[in-house]
Amino acid sequence: MKPKSRKVSQHVTQNEALIFEKSSPGKKAYRLPPLDVPDVDAGKLLGEQVREDLGLMPEVSEIEIIRHFTRLSTWNYAIDLGMYPLGSCTMKYNARVNEFVARLEGLGNSHPYQPEKISQGALRIMKTLSECLCEITGMDVITLQPAAGAHGEFTGILLMRAHHESKGNPRKKIIIPDSAHGTNPATAAICGYEIINLKSSAEGMVDVSLLASLVDDTVAGMMLTNPSTIGVFEKDIHRIADLLHDKGALLYMDGANMNALVGKTRPGDFGVDVMHLNLHKTFSTPHGGGGPGSGPVACKKLLEPFLPAPVVTTRADGRLGFEYNRPQSIGRVRAFYGNFGMFVRALAYIFANGPDGLRQTTEDAVLNANYIRKKLDGIYDLPYKTGSMHEVVFSDRLQTQNGVKTGDIAKRLIDYGFHPYTTSFPLIVPGALMIEPTESESKEELDLFVDAMKSIAREVEEDPQLVISAPHDTRVARMDETTAARKPVLRWKPEQTNEARQSPKPELVETR
Amino acid sequence: MRYLPKSPADRELMLEEIGVRSVDEFFKAIPGEYRLNRDLKVPRQMAESEIIDYFRDRSQENAAGYSVFLGAGAYHHYRPVIIDALVQRGEFLTSYTPYQAEISQGTLQAIFEFQTMICELTGMDIANASMYDGSTGAAEAILMAMRVTGRDQSVIARTVHPEYREVIHTYLHHRGMPMHFVGYAEDSGEVDLDQLERAVTEQTACVLIQSPNFFGSIEDVEAAAEMAHRKGALLVVSIGEALSLGIVKPPAAADIVSMEAQSFGVPLGFGGPYDGVLAAKEKYVRQMPGRLVGETKDRNGKRGYVLTLSTREQHIRREKATSNICTNQALVALMSTIYMDVYGREGLKDLAKQNLAKAHYAVGEFARRARVLFPRGKRFNEFVVQTKEDPHAINDRLLEKKIIGGFALEKFYPELGNAALWCCTEMNSRAQIDAAIEAVQG
Numbered sequence: 018m019k020p021k022s023r024k025v026s027q028h029v030t031q032n033e034a035l036i037f038e039k040s041s042p043g044k045k046a047y048r049l050p051p052l053d054v055p056d057v058d059a060g061k062l063l064g065e066q067v068r069e070d071l072g073l074m075p076e077v078s079e080i081e082i083i084r085h086f087t088r089l090s091t092w093n094y095a096i097d098l099g100m101y102p103l104g105s106c107t108m109k110y111n112a113r114v115n116e117f118v119a120r121l122e123g124l125g126n127s128h129p130y131q132p133e134k135i136s137q138g139a140l141r142i143m144k145t146l147s148e149c150l151c152e153i154t155g156m157d158v159i160t161l162q163p164a165a166g167a168h169g170e171f172t173g174i175l176l177m178r179a180h181h182e183s184k185g186n187p188r189k190k191i192i193i194p195d196s197a198h199g200t201n202p203a204t205a206a207i208c209g210y211e212i213i214n215l216k217s218s219a220e221g222m223v224d225v226s227l228l229a230s231l232v233d234d235t236v237a238g239m240m241l242t243n244p245s246t247i248g249v250f251e252k253d254i255h256r257i258a259d260l261l262h263d264k265g266a267l268l269y270m271d272g273a274n275m276n277a278l279v280g281k282t283r284p285g286d287f288g289v290d291v292m293h294l295n296l297h298k299t300f301s302t303p304h305g306g307g308g309p310g311s312g313p314v315a316c317k318k319l320l321e322p323f324l325p326a327p328v329v330t331t332r333a334d335g336r337l338g339f340e341y342n343r344p345q346s347i348g349r350v351r352a353f354y355g356n357f358g359m360f361v362r363a364l365a366y367i368f369a370n371g372p373d374g375l376r377q378t379t380e381d382a383v384l385n386a387n388y389i390r391k392k393l394d395g396i397y398d399l400p401y402k403t404g405s406m407h408e409v410v411f412s413d414r415l416q417t418q419n420g421v422k423t424g425d426i427a428k429r430l431i432d433y434g435f436h437p438y439t440t441s442f443p444l445i446v447p448g449a450l451m452i453e454p455t456e457s458e459s460k461e462e463l464d465l466f467v468d469a470m471k472s473i474a475r476e477v478e479e480d481p482q483l484v485i486s487a488p489h490d491t492r493v494a495r496m497d498e499t500t501a502a503r504k505p506v507l508r509w510k511p512e513q514t515n516e517a518r519q520s521p522k523p524e525l526v527e528t529r
Numbered sequence: 530m531r532y533l534p535k536s537p538a539d540r541e542l543m544l545e546e547i548g549v550r551s552v553d554e555f556f557k558a559i560p561g562e563y564r565l566n567r568d569l570k571v572p573r574q575m576a577e578s579e580i581i582d583y584f585r586d587r588s589q590e591n592a593a594g595y596s597v598f599l600g601a602g603a604y605h606h607y608r609p610v611i612i613d614a615l616v617q618r619g620e621f622l623t624s625y626t627p628y629q630a631e632i633s634q635g636t637l638q639a640i641f642e643f644q645t646m647i648c649e650l651t652g653m654d655i656a657n658a659s660m661y662d663g664s665t666g667a668a669e670a671i672l673m674a675m676r677v678t679g680r681d682q683s684v685i686a687r688t689v690h691p692e693y694r695e696v697i698h699t700y701l702h703h704r705g706m707p708m709h710f711v712g713y714a715e716d717s718g719e720v721d722l723d724q725l726e727r728a729v730t731e732q733t734a735c736v737l738i739q740s741p742n743f744f745g746s747i748e749d750v751e752a753a754a755e756m757a758h759r760k761g762a763l764l765v766v767s768i769g770e771a772l773s774l775g776i777v778k779p780p781a782a783a784d785i786v787s788m789e790a791q792s793f794g795v796p797l798g799f800g801g802p803y804d805g806v807l808a809a810k811e812k813y814v815r816q817m818p819g820r821l822v823g824e825t826k827d828r829n830g831k832r833g834y835v836l837t838l839s840t841r842e843q844h845i846r847r848e849k850a851t852s853n854i855c856t857n858q859a860l861v862a863l864m865s866t867i868y869m870d871v872y873g874r875e876g877l878k879d880l881a882k883q884n885l886a887k888a889h890y891a892v893g894e895f896a897r898r899a900r901v902l903f904p905r906g907k908r909f910n911e912f913v914v915q916t917k918e919d920p921h922a923i924n925d926r927l928l929e930k931k932i933i934g935g936f937a938l939e940k941f942y943p944e945l946g947n948a949a950l951w952c953c954t955e956m957n958s959r960a961q962i963d964a965a966i967e968a969v970q971g
């Protein structure tokens with residue numbers, strides 16, 4: 018089944034077994050330098066604690082490792098291959114200079130406990146990044162320690178909790194809109210809060226009068242994503258903040274969608290007390306197949322005493338250092354100082370952009386989303402008509418009439434050479450197609466995407482089965498997830514190889 | 530701006546097709562008083578060469594070319610060059626979490642291989658796709674033990690990395706979950722088993738020990754497991770130096786193993802990103818936090834891999850999830866996977882043995898000039914040296930010789946006085962070790 022797309026054609030894809038299936042005793046990919054101290058008898062030194070055998074760890078040569086991972090890599094889709102419109106994830110270009118500078122010897126190879134006087138470069142990077150991020154968010158202070166967005170949420174809610182505790186009572190509840198990302202309620206729960214689910218208004222926004230009826234002095238605060246997960250700016254943001262502040266509650270902003278705001282408006286100016294940033298979204302550090310990230314938490318002065326220790330400080334002699342003595346701190350949230358390598362990359366991104374580039378980036382991201390919206394509105398159902406910012410959320414309402422769901426359309430998009438959009442989120446849109454193009458897409462790539470989406474919509478009318486059974490051109494298709502969950506096979510054992518060799522379609526004879 | 534693939538004419542055309550006059554229209558939802566009508570005060574746009582110059586300067590203000598005797602949770606090991614060559618392939622570097630299995634088999638299979646090797650090395654049945662680091666992994670392991678046992682108290686050895694203990698404290702104390710800390714034996718540096726036995730009760734969800742522990746001493750995992758299990762508690766073992774598993778018996782008696790795998794091919798990088806690992810006995814799989822990759826077949830019967838058991842996770846279960854973790858450390862776990870392949874079954878053993886030999890040599894030499902504490906403990910590559918002089922003063926002297934000395938312990942263990950934790954890996958030559966010891970003489 019040939020997709021009608023200018024973007025892709027079929028190509029040869031190499032088969033590749035598990036690394037364990039290539040292993041045989043005596044193969045090596047390493048050589049150690051000669052030992053320059055007397056050799057030891059491990060059995061004597063360690064006694065009963067000595068280990069004799071490493072079981073099924075592989076024995077392979079260097080070229081096999083290179084081919085193994087190079088082949089595996091070709092089975093992945095990536096930003097470097099094309100548009101990756103995964104809503105809420107901000108899959109933007111990850112500049113190569115960022116990788117280069119993060120690996121400079123003094124940065125990539127410095128020990129976290131080396132003395133401060135030979136860590137001034139790293140400290141300077143942390144300080145400069147902190148200043149930039151405070152300016153961008155309009156906040157007063159920041160911690161770079163959290164390792165990802167969800168970890169930042171955890172840190173931010175604990176700051177909130179510490180603030181209330183300092184006033185005598187941590188309070189009991191956190192209000193979270195039903196449009197929120199799953200990490201928000203999960204975070205509030207691990208911070209010991211009861212979650213109040215706030216039903217969104219007919220426009221998919223915060224229902225301010227409903228909110229007013231829920232806020233009282235048992236509420237610690239609210240976690241709000243702005244722009245919301247349907248890509249809409251909360252126009253009543255300041256009234257929301259006021260409502261909370263009137264009762265002594267605080268406003269937490271999930272900053273996952275900052276790519277819509279940088280250089281155009283600042284959360285600190287519109288009433289937010291504490292927020293996290295995802296450096297792996299807005300600030301272009303690579304997602305790397307699921308991580309690492311970095312989730313700095315910026316906040317207003319009133320929360321400063323509670324920031325995790327240590328914080329970067331300037332000493333009397335002008336040198337930078339770490340300040341550990343913070344009696345009111347919520348404590349550490351991570352060993353050492355956070356994902357430092359991501360700080361380097363994010364700062365390189367800020368430098369590459371400057372104030373004009375950052376603003377243009379935001380504008381282009383929003384322009385791209387609105388372009389897609391315009392081109393696909395009507396072909397796909399747009400449940401909320403409010404103006405979109407950096408992402409647009411359609412639903413599969415029109416396509417379900419032919420039995421086709423958002424997940425099927427997503428799979429069909431793969432045949433057209435695109436990574437799917439986000440499916441089934443946010444929960445307030447049944448059958449959501451959440452599309453975030455980011456600024457990194459050219460008009461040509463957007464047009465190809467629009468053509469693909471239109472073509473799929475036609476297929477849904479003419480031949481829904483074609484879409485329902487997609488993808489058709491991938492190495493594997495429609496994995497049996499039910500069996501995977503019912504009888505989990507979470508590691509390799511030699512028996513599996515024997516079984517795979519007897520499977521109906523052995524890897525070796527696969528043809529395309 | 531060089532990352533933006535649009536000409537002014539493209540933008541005009543797009544605005545026209547959308548039917549708006551200017552991009553400002555899209556920002557009208559932002560109330561006027563909150564719109565930023567000025568430039569952000571961040572440095573001006575820089576050329577690539579300027580960016581490199583800036584970071585080169587910062588890099589030079591940082592230590593480079595020093596010989597490092599610091600360990601304490603971050604280890605200086607050789608990193609084969611193929612690691613960076615492979616992880617910088619855009620298909621690994623610039624992909625997201627592998628939700629769409631059909632176009633993510635590369636990442637998924639690599640994670641499956643990672644999980645398998647972690648199981649082999651730790652003696653556990655299952656391992657997840659990674660946690661943020663060793664400290665948060667240890668905290669998550671304790672929370673997991675609490676879900677398994679329905680209890681909320683933990684018993685924690687003081688020989689667990691002090692910063693890990695601080696993180697655990699942050700995760701637990703605000704929910705009123707009691708932590709009991711247990712000291713160490715003066716002759717071995719191992720957890721005091723008598724104290725431990727007394728501390729474990731019917732309310733204990735788990736015992737947490739680290740092995741090799743913060744002093745470098747290898748713990749008696751089986752004895753601790755016995756004590757925990759007798760009271761219906763789990764044993765969680767934290768491993769800070771993953772390479773120890775090349776020559777030290779795996780903590781197979783544990784129920785959960787939380788490991789920092791930075792030693793496996795991850796740069797020191799001033800403390801991160803690192804590679805947290807969580808592994809456990811199979812029966813606890815439904816309480817495991819984080820992502821898990823499983824093997825399955827596609828509709829044509831072909832072997833492939835998927836993210837599985839996601840009903841544990843926040844995107845499905847929301848406030849009832851096993852954890853709030855979403856983004857993890859996937860690319861760093863890939864570094865570790867490649868590293869484990871390079872050294873493999875024989876190499877990890879050979880390399881671990883070199884570490885053992887270097888540390889053993891250094892202990893012998895140090896012992897001539899200072900007191901090496903915990904003589905009865907069995908060690909891998911770290912040991913504690915007590916001196917007459919303040920270790921900070923010694924370290925200042927060492928810095929002049931381009932040597933970074935041991936980690937002064939007084940901040941976390943004031944009772945040890947002038948003591949420092951030293952680490953010797955395959956990266957420390959005999960000449961460096963000798964030079965360092967000479968400076969200690971003072």
Ligand SMILES: Cc1ncc(COP(=O)(O)O)c(C=O)c1O
Pocket residue numbers: 105106165166167168198200201242246271273274295310312854855856
């Ligand atoms: C809206 C929103 N909030 C929170 C998160 C969690 O961030 P992270 O994956 O960095 O933990 C995400 C991203 O996955 C998100 O899209």
